[in-house]
Amino acid sequence: MTFNRRTLLTASLVLPIASTAAAKEVWTRPAGMAPDTSAALWPEGHITPPPGLIEQVVQRSDDPNASDRMLERISRPRLDIFRPAKPNGAAVILAPGGGYRYVVVDKEGYELARWLRDRGVTVYVLFYRLPGDGWTNGADVPLADAQRAVRLVRRRAGTDGIDPARVVFGGFSAGGQVATSLLTRFDAKAYAPIDAADTLSARPDALAAIYPVVSMDPAIAHAVSREKLIGANPDAAREALYSPERNTRADQPPLWLLHAEDDSVVKVDNSVRLREATRAVGAPVEAHFFERGAHGFGLMKTAGLPVAIWPELLWNWLGSHKIV
Known part of the structure; x- marks a missing residue:
């Protein structure tokens, strides 16, 4: 069966993925939007999904x-991988948002992936596990997947034609x-090592957070993301552990922040606090705050x-850090 963009849009809005074959139909057919290939984060059989957890795409x-x-x-x-015709050696891993309820595919994943790919960057769109879906140690599964993604990309350097010392991680909203979290906990023991990829560093060489959820402080937290990640009534220690602005460190990667002042979904205070905490420990940070833009632009x-x-601002910053 052949799918195009119109076929997908006029079909049922909920497209369940019950197998790898079904996933291939959904993820590789839309004309002009498809990644070149997809790579599993974990070896076959290493993770066991909770009972009844079946992926589905919603248009x-x-x-x-x-x-x-x-x-x-x-x-x-x-990781869905977008390969440029002429790789420049840079790699960017993108974690789209979705309030820890789902992961956006196009707006914060494939669209920017194609923009970067056209400039020579090899791009990896990360579809990470969601903490509210019943996984063991659910609060740590997004971080485990992020750490594993960085290590796996470095392990694939020869295959994908990238420089393992030019790996960037970027996230939007809850993906932020x-x-x-990876910014400040790149060396946390989020999972037990399983293969040669896990001998490599999970510290990105630079990190971008775009209208990010950051803090678990209920005064500024995105309430849905907070509850999905740490529960409705976390104790003070748990709230602090999962609040990156409270865990900044001098050896964290260079950080780039973007937020709109009129964001009514994720308060700009999330980025402001992280910028100030990063400056306080002497780590490099560049932040851009715009009057208008709302959330999810x-x-x-x-x-x-x-x-x-x-x-373009992000591109120039990446150039200033010798990534692109």
């Missing part, structure tokens, strides 16, 4: 020219919480606004 857009999918109930964490919802320049 949220009725515009055939603007796909907006989300992936729920992730049971097969993986995944990213900023990605690449496509910035038309006519000054924030539309953000991808």
Whole structure:
């Protein structure tokens, strides 16, 4: 059966993925949007999904020219890989958002992946496990997947034509919480080593957080992400452990932050606090705050606004750190 973008949009909005074969149909067919390949994060049989956890794609857009999918109930964490025609050696891992309820596919994943790929970057879109889906030690599974992703990308350096010393991790919204957790806990023992990839460092060479969920302080936290990650009534120690702004360190990667002041979903205070905490420990940080943009603007919802320049600002910052 052949799928194109219109076929997917006019089909049922909920597309269950019950097997690898079914996943291939959904993930590799939309014309012009497809990754080149997909790599599992974990060896076959290493992780056991909770009973009844079956992935499904939900299409949220009725515009055939603007796909907006989300992936729920992730049971097969993986990297979807976009390879440039002429790799420049840089690698970027992207963790899209979704409030720890799902992972956005297009708006915060494939769209930026294609933009970076066209500039020579090899891009890996990370579909990480969600803490509320019943995994053992659920609060740590996003961080474990992020650590594993960085290590696996470095392990694949020869295959993918990238420099293992030029690996960037970027995250949007709740994916920004995944990213900023990795920023400060890249060497935490989130999982037991399983193969040669796990001998490699999980510290990215640079890290970008775009309108990120950061803090678990209820005064500024994104309430849904907080509850999914650490529960409704965490104690003070648990709240602190999962609040990256309270765990900054001098040896963390260079950090780039982007947020709109009028974000009513994830308060700009999340980025402000992380910037100040990063400065306090003497680690490098660059932050951009825009008057307007709201939440979840990605690449496509910035038309006519000054924030539309953000991808170029990020690109120039990556250049200043000799990534691109």
